[in-house]
Amino acid sequence: MALKKFLYHRPALAESIAQGLTGEGLIDYSSGLFLAAPRRTGKSTFLRQDLMPLCEQRGWEAVYVDLWTNRQEDPGYLIERSVMAALKRHEPQLKRLLKAAGVRRISLERTLHWDLERDSLPEGASLAEAFEALQVASGRMIVMIVDEAQHALNTDAGINAMFALKAARDALNLGGDSPGLRLILTGSSRDKLAMLVLSRDQPFFGSSVTPFPLLGEDFAEAYTADLNSKLAPGNLFDAKDVYAAFQRVGHRPELLGEVVRRVALELGQAPDLGKLMARGAAEVQHGLWAEYESAYGVLTPLQRAILRVMADAAASREPLAMFSDATVARINAIERAEGGKGAVKPQSIQAGLDALREKSLVWRSGRGAYALEDSGFGDWLLAT
Numbered sequence: 473m474a475l476k477k478f479l480y481h482r483p484a485l486a487e488s489i490a491q492g493l494t495g496e497g498l499i500d501y502s503s504g505l506f507l508a509a510p511r512r513t514g515k516s517t518f519l520r521q522d523l524m525p526l527c528e529q530r531g532w533e534a535v536y537v538d539l540w541t542n543r544q545e546d547p548g549y550l551i552e553r554s555v556m557a558a559l560k561r562h563e564p565q566l567k568r569l570l571k572a573a574g575v576r577r578i579s580l581e582r583t584l585h586w587d588l589e590r591d592s593l594p595e596g597a598s599l600a601e602a603f604e605a606l607q608v609a610s611g612r613m614i615v616m617i618v619d620e621a622q623h624a625l626n627t628d629a630g631i632n633a634m635f636a637l638k639a640a641r642d643a644l645n646l647g648g649d650s651p652g653l654r655l656i657l658t659g660s661s662r663d664k665l666a667m668l669v670l671s672r673d674q675p676f677f678g679s680s681v682t683p684f685p686l687l688g689e690d691f692a693e694a695y696t697a698d699l700n701s702k703l704a705p706g707n708l709f710d711a712k713d714v715y716a717a718f719q720r721v722g723h724r725p726e727l728l729g730e731v732v733r734r735v736a737l738e739l740g741q742a743p744d745l746g747k748l749m750a751r752g753a754a755e756v757q758h759g760l761w762a763e764y765e766s767a768y769g770v771l772t773p774l775q776r777a778i779l780r781v782m783a784d785a786a787a788s789r790e791p792l793a794m795f796s797d798a799t800v801a802r803i804n805a806i807e808r809a810e811g812g813k814g815a816v817k818p819q820s821i822q823a824g825l826d827a828l829r830e831k832s833l834v835w836r837s838g839r840g841a842y843a844l845e846d847s848g849f850g851d852w853l854l855a856t
C-alpha cells in the first residue's frame with residue numbers, strides 16, 4: 473500500500489531538538505530529554521529517520537537502543553550492548569590510543585584493554601567508563617537514545633541501568649571542554665515515563681516529560697499528494713478530509729492507511745471521497761472504542777472505580793497515592809455510582825489492582841507505583 477513507501481520527514485523538529493541538546497537555544501535538553509507520545513504515532517520512525525541522521529550530520533555519535541525489541545532481556549544489558557557495539561565501531565581509534573603515549577588516565581587505561589568481542593561490560597566496569605571511552609575514541613558528543621525507556625521501570629536491574637545512565641551523564645558532562653553525553657528517553661506511555669522524573673527516588677527526579685509533537689496537517693498534505701499521484705485526475709483526495717480522518721484516528725499513520733484502504737474499495741461507486749473518508753475514519757475509531765467498551769463492560773464496580781481514579785490522576789499529571797484515605801474515599805464514591813456497596817478497603821483495592829494487572833489494563837512499576845497500561849483507555853474513560 474501507499475503507506476509502506478511513504479515517509480514524511482520532519483527536519484524542523486529534528487533541528488529544534490538538536491539545538492536543545494547543545495543547550496545553546498531557547499530550550500535546554502542538556503540534562504536529558506523525555507519524550508512521550510501514544511503508541512504508533514511515529515516516535516521510532518522520527519528518531520531513526522530524522523534525528524539520528526541529523527546527529528551524524530552534526531558530528532555527534534548517536535547510540536540507539538529500543539528496550540521493547542526484546543522484552544525478555546534485561547534493559548541494563550540491552551543498553552550495555554548498544555554501547556559496546558558503538559565502541560566496537562571505534563576499535564581502530566581505540567587501538568591507536570592504546571599505542572599513543574600520553575593517554576594515562578587510569579580509567580581509560582582499563583577500558584583500552586576491554587575485549588570488544590563481548591556484548592556486555594566487563595566485570596566491575598561501569599557504563600560511565602564505557603561512555604567515556606567512546607567519547608575519547610570518537611572525539612564526539614554522544615547522544616544516547618533509549619526508545620521505550622519506561623520498560624526499564626519493570627525490574628530492579630532496569631532501574632539500576634537508569635541510575636547508571638544518569639551517573640554516566642553527570643560524569644561526562646562535568647569535564648568543561650569534553651563534548652559530553654546527552655540522553656533522550658522516549659516512551660509510549662506518558663504516565664510510565666513520568667515515573668522516571670516525578671518521584672524523589674527515581675533517577676531523573678526534577679526533569680519533566682515533553683509531549684512528542686504528533687504528526688499534523690503538513691503530514692496529511694504530503695500524504696494526500698502521495699495518494700493523489702496514484703489516482704486518476706478528477707477523483708482526488710482533499711487534504712482537509714484526509715487531515716480530519718487523521719485526527720479522528722489519533723494521528724496514527726497506519727490507521728489512516730486503513731481508512732484509505734476502506735475508501736479504496738468503494739472508490740468506483742461513490743464519487744464523494746470526502747464523505748467516504750469521514751465514514752471510514754468513524755468506523756475505524758468506532759472499532760478502537762468498541763474494544764475499550766467491551767473491556768470495561770466486564771469489569772466489577774471496584775475495578776471500574778480504580779481505573780477512573782487512575783485516569784483522572786494521569787490527566788492531572790499528579791502522582792497517585794493509591795491507598796491514601798482520600799483515594800480510598802474517591803474509589804468508594806465511584807464504586808457506589810457503578811453499582812457497588814461502597815465498602816471498599818485498601819486490601820480490596822490491592823486485589824482490584826491485581827485483577828486489572830492480570831487483564832493487562834494496569835501496569836505496576838518495579839517500585840510499586842501503578843499506571844494505566846494504555847493511556848488511550850484513560851482518554852476514552854474521561855470522554856465517556
Ligand SMILES: Nc1ncnc2c1ncn2[C@@H]1O[C@H](COP(=O)(O)OP(=O)(O)OP(=O)(O)O)[C@@H](O)[C@H]1O
Nearest residue numbers: 478479480511512513514515516517518660725726
Ligand atoms: N513520518 C512518517 N511518515 C510515514 N509513515 C510514518 C511516519 N512515522 C510513522 N509512520 C508509520 O506509522 C507506524 C508507526 O510508526 P512508529 O513505529 O515509528 O511509531 P511508534 O510511535 O514508535 O510506535 P510504538 O508505540 O509501537 O513504538 C509505522 O507503520 C510507520 O511506518
Ligand SMILES: [Mg+2]
Nearest residue numbers: 515516517619
Ligand atoms: Mg517505537
